[in-house]
Amino acid sequence: MLKCVQEVVHSLEPVLVKNTQYIHILERLLEPERAIIFRVPWVDDRGETHVNRGFRVQFSQALGPCRGGLRFHPLMTLSIAKFLGFEQALKNALSPYKLGGAGGGSDFDPKGKSEAEIMRFCQSFMDELHKYLGPDQDLPAEDLGVGPREMGYLFGQYKRLTGHFQGSFTGPKIFWSGYSLRTEATGYGLVFFARLILAEMNKELKGLRCIVSGAGKLAMHVLEKLLSCGAIPITISDSKGYLLDEDGFDYVKISLLRDIKVQQRSLRDYVKSNPRAKYFEDAKPWSEQCDIAFPCASQNEIDQPDAIALVNSGCRLLIEGSNMPCTSQAIDILRKSKVLVAPAKAASAGGVAVGELELSNECNLMQWSAEDFEAKLQDMMKQTYERSLKTASEYGYLKDNPEALVHGGNICAFLNLAHAMIDQGCV
């Protein structure tokens, strides 16, 4: 939490110097509106009881009702929920929508659990959390360890307890008769964002070597969209190691990767049918020669040696998929080496956009197609990109400055929130 606040404050220096009223607003913003910790008891398939801890941090509702992910991961803590909520509040404030931000989840590990155990856990989690949710208050979305299946179970229990269908969460497709790109949106949006940056440099994604970390919802959809743009994605990873395919993944190979992940097998199995590929145990992909890096696994996944490796591998552009993927020391290295960083607040906001579109009346009435969603998503990513750059230039960061998007995004998001907070008085 401290690190992400330091980064934001660093960006805000020119704003805070100009108007000291903003310092008091920042102080207020840094305190979450509400932080909930709760017990989540559940029974496994053998009848044994377990207890996990649930979290939801509703950081700010200054701009609208909260939206933000739920993360199920054994290392989940209140501090991570706070950092996710804070980042989400800024991400949503930078988006074209009027939304507050929240983060949360549980230290429950979905790995190795049966379908029935996951359902029982989700139901118990919602037994408590539903008291704090609602269309006007807070609606959760997917994050690490939580996908459409978990969102379906969570929504089912929420509906059962509250007795109404309104405020359907983003993620489950059970009430959805059209086609939604919700699960794909963050990954696709990330690639669209990279394309916008490259277009500014008169370059395109075609032919560029891309390294991607993670092998989950985000990473897989980044691979898929990179392929359709003619780029060459060469790596994916999980907590045990990474896979390198110098020939690049294609659609058939991606389908094999999906099967491997669904069956909870090792990425190493990929090499059996693709002998030219290599699997590296206990290693990260950042030293592989590349043009662009897409970290899509977890926070702090790039430390100082990784950042040095990235710079030495030729990487000139880093598109943040995971929230806060770089440690402070890594950020310093990237800054000094003038690697252009697209912050997650802007680049991975695709899920926010499609989540809002899913809930909109227009969309329900018209039954949009995947192409409609994709066009809207591209438009939203463009708006976010342009808004960040415009604010950056107002505060003296030219668009060829590698830090322009980071500072512009932070300043723009903060000012949107600050103006709403000033208007609403000291609440």
Ligand SMILES: NC(=O)c1ccc[n+]([C@@H]2O[C@H](COP(=O)([O-])OP(=O)(O)OC[C@H]3O[C@@H](n4cnc5c(N)ncnc54)[C@H](O)[C@@H]3O)[C@@H](O)[C@H]2O)c1
């Ligand atoms: N899904 C979304 O809508 C969304 C939106 C914004 C940001 N994010 C961020 O993107 C990241 C990935 O989310 P996701 O939805 O793909 O989650 P997911 O649970 O679908 O997948 C996560 C993947 O990361 C891998 N992983 C976990 N820890 C790792 C580590 N230490 N090193 C390498 N790999 C590791 C896992 O094996 C898994 O393949 C998270 O940081 C999340 O906060 C996701």
